[in-house]
Amino acid sequence: MTQLVRRTSGVKGRSVKTGFILFFGLIGILLAMGLSLVYGTTTIKLTTVWQAIFDYHSDQQAHQILQEIRLPRALAATLIGSYLAVSGAIMQAITKNSLAEPSLLGVSYGAAFSLVMTLALFPSVSTFGATAASMIGAGLSVLFVFTLAATSKGGATPVKLALAGVAIGMFLSSLTSAIALHFDVSKEMSFWYAGGLANTNWGDVKVLSFVGFIGLPIVFFIARTLTLLNLGEEVTQGLGIHLNLVKALSVTAVLLLTGSSVSVAGSIGFVGLVVPHISRMLVGPDYRFMLPVSAVLGSLLLVLADVGARMMNAPFETPIGVVTAAIGVPFFLYLVRSKGSRLV
Numbered sequence: 300m301t302q303l304v305r306r307t308s309g310v311k312g313r314s315v316k317t318g319f320i321l322f323f324g325l326i327g328i329l330l331a332m333g334l335s336l337v338y339g340t341t342t343i344k345l346t347t348v349w350q351a352i353f354d355y356h357s358d359q360q361a362h363q364i365l366q367e368i369r370l371p372r373a374l375a376a377t378l379i380g381s382y383l384a385v386s387g388a389i390m391q392a393i394t395k396n397s398l399a400e401p402s403l404l405g406v407s408y409g410a411a412f413s414l415v416m417t418l419a420l421f422p423s424v425s426t427f428g429a430t431a432a433s434m435i436g437a438g439l440s441v442l443f444v445f446t447l448a449a450t451s452k453g454g455a456t457p458v459k460l461a462l463a464g465v466a467i468g469m470f471l472s473s474l475t476s477a478i479a480l481h482f483d484v485s486k487e488m489s490f491w492y493a494g495g496l497a498n499t500n501w502g503d504v505k506v507l508s509f510v511g512f513i514g515l516p517i518v519f520f521i522a523r524t525l526t527l528l529n530l531g532e533e534v535t536q537g538l539g540i541h542l543n544l545v546k547a548l549s550v551t552a553v554l555l556l557t558g559s560s561v562s563v564a565g566s567i568g569f570v571g572l573v574v575p576h577i578s579r580m581l582v583g584p585d586y587r588f589m590l591p592v593s594a595v596l597g598s599l600l601l602v603l604a605d606v607g608a609r610m611m612n613a614p615f616e617t618p619i620g621v622v623t624a625a626i627g628v629p630f631f632l633y634l635v636r637s638k639g640s641r642l643v
Contacts, residue, residue, distance in 0.1 A: 317588040320581060324595035328377060331602040335373040336365060338606060340614045367500070375499040376605045377598040378507040379564050382556035384597025385518055385590055387571020388578070392525040392586065393549045394460050397634070400571030401437075401557040404464035407568075408471040409440020410561040415475045419482035426502045426562075430510070434558030441550055443467050494567035494620030496605055503563045514555035518590060521548050525586040567620050569627020570597055576634065600626070 336348045343361050350356075351365040383401065390399040390406075401407050413436020417424050424432070444467055448459040478484075524545045560567070574597045575589065582588040604622040611617045 313582055313585065313588050317582050317592060320592050321595055324592070324599055327599050328595065328602060331599055331606065332373045332377065334606045335376070335602055336369050339364075339369060339609055371501045371504045372496050372499045372605070373602060374504050375507060375563060376496055376602045378504070378511060379496075379560040379567070380570060380597040380599070380601025381594035382507075382511065382514070382560045382597075383567060383570040383601070384574035384578075384593040385515070386553045386557045386560075388575035388586070388590055388593045389518065389525065389549050389553055390571070391575055392528055393546055395528070396461055397576070398461060398572065398631075399464075400569070401553065401561075402468070402566060402568045402571070404460065405440045405444050405468035405471065406437045406553065406557050407561050407566045408468040408475070409443075410434070410437040410558050411566060412436050412471040412475045412478075413439070414562060415478050415482075415484060418484045419478055422484075426500075426506055430506050430559050430562040433562035434554050437554045437558040437561070438550075440467060440471065441554065494565040494623070495608075495616070495618050496564050497616060499563060507559055507563060510555050510559040514552045515594075517548050517552040518556075521545055521552075522586040522590050525549070525590075526584065529584060565620070567601070567623055569623050569631070570601060573627050573630045574600060576630070 333345070333348070337343055337345060341364075343365065347361050348365060351359075351362040352370070355366060356362050386406075387400040390401065390404060391397055394404070410433035413432045414429060416436075417429060417432040421428070444460065444463045447463040447467065451459055451463075524540055527540065528542075528545075574593050578589045578592040578596060582592050601619070601623070604619050604626070608617045608619045608622050611622070
């Protein structure tokens with residue numbers, strides 16, 4: 300009885316804490332989006348931003364810049380940040396590897412390889428077509444990684460999944476570079492290597508929103524099951540949970556969220572690694588709490604990173620992947636130093 304009371308009070312406590320984090324996180328996202336709308340090549344007054352959103356005049360250049368460039372860019376950063384963070388959290392759960400994230404397990408590289416092939420064969424491909432190609436490439440990459448790890452001696456252990464992901468990722472990255480140079484689409488692919496949101500438009504936001512409408516409900520539907528995976532697969536199966544179905548849904552969600560993000564913004568590393576760990580530190584390992592917190596913190600991180608990318612070397616733009624790497628690499632080294640062999 301005492302243990303039940305403690306467990307119930309613990310869940311309530313985490314719920315309250317999660318609520319506070321989500322509330323202040325959403326406020327932080329709104330403030331960060333405000334910065335994203337105000338600062339850029341030229342600084343626009345906050346009153347002009349307000350007018351452009353609620354009283355748009357197409358004959359004013361500042362309003363055009365805000366409506367056609369900065370607002371879709373800020374919204375895309377919000378969506379992509381949440382998608383990458385959530386994808387990283389899911390991959391860490393299903394692979395039981397604390398270092399797992401979309402780029403580390405080759406998902407991003409598979410999406411990029413498929414994207415460059417599409418650009419080479421169909422130069423005038425639409426945004427939806429590019430997104431579909433990226434998701435197919437991401438799916439094939441995941442299939443190769445899991446197959447390679449599973450067919451090795453000892454099965455698909457976390458370490459083997461990471462090694463297989465790195466190997467296939469490097470191979471696909473080399474192929475992507477070679478194809479881009481051969482078909483003269485290296486300029487079109489240059490955004491992918493460092494990641495960026497400079498060319499984002501409303502079409503990209505619509506595609507991202509549509510994908511999120513499908514992918515995020517899947518994520519939160521399996522959140523409780525992802526938490527139970529920490530108990531071990533035998534225990535989870537004993538509770539009547541179909542692991543293959545859960546893993547299939549998890550991979551599907553990751554492919555949707557990561558594939559659409561890569562097609563719009565290119566390879567943005569470390570968001571899927573750093574944010575889930577921070578969320579776990581804040582609210583614990585329960586994915587019912589961790590996934591919403593990861594989504595909010597991922598959005599906040601990428602919007603702020605995008606603002607920093609524009610302000611670091613103004614009026615020129617620093618690739619956003621450089622900013623996230625500057626944050627992620629020290630955090631990665633901290634994880635390795637503090638947890639060591641417990642990471643995998």
